[in-house]
Amino acid sequence: MPGLSAIRHRQHNExxxxxxxxxxNANTPIIPDEMDPDxxxxxxxxxxxxxxxxTTGGNALDDRITEIGVVEVxxxxxxxxxxxxxxxxxxxxxxxxxxxxxxxxxxGQPLFETxxxxxxxxxxGKLFVAHNARFDYGxxxxxxxxxGIAFQADVLCTVxxxxxxxxxxxxxxxxxxxxxxxxxxxxxxxxxxxxxxxxQFWQKLHTIYAPDLIGQAVQRVTKRASQPPQLxxxxxxxxxxxxxVYLFYGEGDTLLYVGKSVDIRARVRSHFxxxxxxxxxxxxxxxxxxxxxxxxxxxxxxxxxxxxxxxxLQPVHNRQLRRASQRYSWQLAPDAxxxxxxxxxxxxxxxxxxxxxxxxxxxxAQSALRALADEHRLCCAQLGLESVGAGRPCFGYQVKRCxxxxxxxxxxxxxxxxxxxALATLQLETWPYDGPIAIEERGxxxxxxxxxxIDRWQYLGSVTSREALDxxxxxxxxxxxxxxxxYHLLGRRLAALRQTSxxxxxxxTGRLSTATEEAVPAxxxxxxxxxxxxxxxxxxxxxxPLEPPDATPGRPSAALLRRRQPRPEDPAQFRLxxxxx
Numbered sequence: 145m146p147g148l149s150a151i152r153h154r155q156h157n158e159x160x161x162x163x164x165x166x167x168x169n170a171n172t173p174i175i176p177d178e179m180d181p182d183x184x185x186x187x188x189x190x191x192x193x194x195x196x197x198x199t200t201g202g203n204a205l206d207d208r209i210t211e212i213g214v215v216e217v218x219x220x221x222x223x224x225x226x227x228x229x230x231x232x233x234x235x236x237x238x239x240x241x242x243x244x245x246x247x248x249x250x251x252g253q254p255l256f257e258t259x260x261x262x263x264x265x266x267x268x269g270k271l272f273v274a275h276n277a278r279f280d281y282g283x284x285x286x287x288x289x290x291x292g293i294a295f296q297a298d299v300l301c302t303v304x305x306x307x308x309x310x311x312x313x314x315x316x317x318x319x320x321x322x323x324x325x326x327x328x329x330x331x332x333x334x335x336x337x338x339x340x341x342x343x344q345f346w347q348k349l350h351t352i353y354a355p356d357l358i359g360q361a362v363q364r365v366t367k368r369a370s371q372p373p374q375l376x377x378x379x380x381x382x383x384x385x386x387x388x389v390y391l392f393y394g395e396g397d398t399l400l401y402v403g404k405s406v407d408i409r410a411r412v413r414s415h416f417x418x419x420x421x422x423x424x425x426x427x428x429x430x431x432x433x434x435x436x437x438x439x440x441x442x443x444x445x446x447x448x449x450x451x452x453x454x455x456x457l458q459p460v461h462n463r464q465l466r467r468a469s470q471r472y473s474w475q476l477a478p479d480a481x482x483x484x485x486x487x488x489x490x491x492x493x494x495x496x497x498x499x500x501x502x503x504x505x506x507x508x509a510q511s512a513l514r515a516l517a518d519e520h521r522l523c524c525a526q527l528g529l530e531s532v533g534a535g536r537p538c539f540g541y542q543v544k545r546c547x548x549x550x551x552x553x554x555x556x557x558x559x560x561x562x563x564x565x566a567l568a569t570l571q572l573e574t575w576p577y578d579g580p581i582a583i584e585e586r587g588x589x590x591x592x593x594x595x596x597x598i599d600r601w602q603y604l605g606s607v608t609s610r611e612a613l614d615x616x617x618x619x620x621x622x623x624x625x626x627x628x629x630x631y632h633l634l635g636r637r638l639a640a641l642r643q644t645s646x647x648x649x650x651x652x653t654g655r656l657s658t659a660t661e662e663a664v665p666a667x668x669x670x671x672x673x674x675x676x677x678x679x680x681x682x683x684x685x686x687x688x689p690l691e692p693p694d695a696t697p698g699r700p701s702a703a704l705l706r707r708r709q710p711r712p713e714d715p716a717q718f719r720l721x722x723x724x725x
Contacts, residue, residue, distance in 0.1 A: 175577030180589045181347060188519065188614040189359070191270045192300075194346070196338035197280045198243045200231050202430065204282035209256060210245050213335030213341045214266065221345070225266065226336035228253040243333045260291035267297060271366070273319055275342055276373055277301035278416075278429055302342055303373035305364045306375045318372075321345050334644060371416055371430040379435055383409040386440040387587065388407060388616055394431040394460075401428055401461040402453045404446035408437050424461055440606075441587035442656065443593040444637070448596055448603050471628055473499040474511045481560045482528050485565065487540045493626035494575040494600035501570035501696055512570070520566040525550045526559060535615045572637055575600045576642065578681055580620060582613055583634075584676035597680070599623050601631040617680050639673055 208231035216223045230253045240246050267284075274280040277299045288295035293677040306316040313324065322329055325348045331337035348587070349358055364377075371380055383390070385407050392400040405411030409573055412435060419423040440446045454462045471488040475500050485506060486499075486550035493499060503509035510529060517524050523546045524530040525538035532538055532550065540546035580599035586592065593661045595613045597604040598624045607613050 149599060155458060158470065181217075183220050184347060184350060185217035186219055187355075188218060192273055192346075193217075193268075193270045194273045194339045194342040195280055195284075196274060196335045196342070197283055198333065198335050199244055200235050200239060200282055202427075203423055204279070204286050204426055206251075207231075207283075209283055209287060210239075210243070210250055211335040212263070212602060213337070213339040214338075215339045216266065216270070217343065218270070224336060224340070226339075227259065230255050232240075238283075245334075256287045260288060260293055261535060264288060264293050264295055267295070269363075270297070271300055272297040273300045273337070273342060275302045275344070276430075277303075278372065278426075282426060298366055300362055301373050302345060304371075304377070305361060306345075307373070308361050308377065309349070309358075309363055313663050338652060365620045371413075371700055372432050374433050376433065380409060380413055383412055383437050384437065384439055385409045386439055387442050387446045388437055389446055391438070391453070391459075392428055392432050392434040392461075393434040393436065395433060398458050398504040399432070399459045402450055402457065403460050404443075406443050406446070406448040408439075410653070428461060440594040442585045443586050444583065445594045445596060446631070447633055449625075451633070452603055469507060470504070471626065472502055472503045472506060473572060474509065474513060474562060474567065474570070475499050476586070481556055481563075483563070484514065484527060488626050492600075493572060493631075494602075494623075499572040502626075502631070504574065521545055521547050522563060522566060523547070523549045523559060526556075527563070544656040559576060572631070573639070576638065576683055579682055580604070580617075580680045582678040582680055584678060590617070595678070598630065598634065600626070602627045602632050613678075617682075620682055637675065638677070641675060 166332055168717075173256055194217070195506065198211040199207050199209050208230050209228065209229050210227050213226040214224070216225065228250050230250050232255065233246050235245065235250070236676070254687070272281060285295055301461045302321075303316050304489070306313070306321065310324075313320070318332075318338060318369055319325060320574060322341065326347065327341055327344045327348070329337060329341055353361075363422045364631065371377075387404075387406045388408050389402060389404045390408050390412050391402050396398045400641050403411065403415075417431050424567055438449065440449060453459075471493070472485055473488075474483040475486045476483040477494070478498065483500070491499070493502070501509070503512060513527060516522065517527055517529065521540075523538050524540055525532045526549050530538050535551060537548070538546055538550045541550055547559070548558060561606045565693070580597060582595040582597050585595075585596065594606050595610075596606045597613075597615075597616060597620070599620070602621075602623050602625065603614065604621055607616050669715050
């Protein structure tokens with residue numbers, strides 16, 4: 145029994161459990177190579193339905209079913225049922241070529257909703273078996289939901305079952321099963337034909353393993369129906385239930401997604417328990433091959449690390465945290481009447497005053513200012529959003545949304561004051577410290593601690609001890625610019641810490657050689673430890689003497705022509721990419 149031999153050499157705990165059952169049943173007679181399918185169907189402890197679908201695409205939320213095939217087995221024997229469906233949308237040409245199902249074939253066929261109740265009765269109470277079951281189950285669940293039916297079933301994925309019972313096999317797709325077990329396809333990529341292949345695979349299993357062994361394997365796999373079949377069986381169970389960041393990898397170790405949570409294991413599991421409802425989770429579950437976790441002491445560390453990894457690694461399915469190529473803000477100087485749009489390349493957002501909002505494009509910035517104008521009856525011409533001649537009314541004045549500063553009905557100074565009041569809700573806070581800071585974050589276990597180093601609203605990195613922090617401070621990397629995400633993540637937190645500190649809170653417990661401390665009260669034993677801010681000082685610049693290289697008279701030295709990378713003590717590396725003054 146080659147499959148049993150493979151199981152005995154598998155190292156995963158779940159397979160070891162199955163192996164133990166195989167050993168216990170070593171003397172149990174094995175079902176012969178040939179058997180009566182009806183007899184096998186009637187011997188099953190519970191009825192099963194082997195299901196396959198053909199669809200217009202791979203997205204269970206947007207695409208539709210074109211064909212359903214069902215092989216129903218149980219006490220009544222074996223029954224087959226299939227039907228074409230009108231998807232009410234065109235079938236893409238490559239899908240037509242793959243399945244042979246054309247737009248002409250489905251035209252005039254029933255809509256899913258017309259047979260939804262009958263199909264639900266056929267499937268209800270039976271073990272739902274499919275190959276890569278997440279795909280088929282997700283499509284059916286969404287179609288039933290559109291028809292007003294809450295469909296739920298126990299799901300068995302034959303990909304996962306094959307991986308569990310035959311761990312030494314390299315591939316577990318339908319074509320691989322056909323080749324490995326000599327299955328007889330009635331066709332390929334047609335619903336009933338593929339569903340019948342699953343039934344043949346089920347029969348073949350009973351010629352290799354004892355029924356008790358198969359039953360135990362089914363029980364193991366069915367419990368994990370929400371886990372993508374490409375992941376190892378213990379991949380999610382092995383994740384920590386602590387704060388941190390998780391990374392999903394696909395084929396060729398392509399990074400698909402980076403996420404964060406205070407409970408990594410629970411959050412990862414939630415991706416796959418609802419993937420039939422969320423398009424992104426569905427795509428990830430179809431592509432994922434590996435998951436990696438990186439623990440942090442607490443939630444803040446997870447948020448900072450997620451932001452950093454997304455910007456550095458650019459995962460396929462992360463969108464919101466990717467660094468915008470440019471950032472804009474409105475600036476209204478004390479002596480100005482009209483706000484000016486400035487970019488982070490020209491103005492230091494961390495130190496410049498009178499900045500309002502951060503926007504990823506000029507269009508978004510102008511839309512935000514126009515919305516404020518509409519809400520506060522401001523003049524778009526005076527704001528620079530419209531071009532009109534001197535003394536001529538803006539469009540807002542003509543539709544009674546402007547008080548008339550453009551035509552002299554309202555003093556310019558009064559209008560400017562209202563502009564400042566409207567912009568106040570978007571005002572950016574300048575960096576409130578004299579230099580970089582470290583935020584001390586302790587986890588549920590007091591021994592777990594992270595020190596997050598921030599400077600001018602940019603995250604520079606984290607370390608896990610005071611000693612490491614001292615070393616890190618000695619070689620602080622340069623600040624390269626304002627980080628919108630870090631500003632929004634930390635702005636309110638740091639403001640709350642400063643307010644608490646200013647009202648007389650203490651609780652400081654020691655000093656760094658490079659830092660003084662600012663803290664909130666020491667935590668009670670039932671609350672999470674508060675954050676502690678440690679203002680840091682960058683190391684003094686040190687210039688080392690440099691002997692000039694030997695040079696041949698009349699020729700410039702090659703050493704002088706070679707571009708030198710800046711050393712840690714080189715002041716030039718700390719220069720901002722703009723003029724701070």
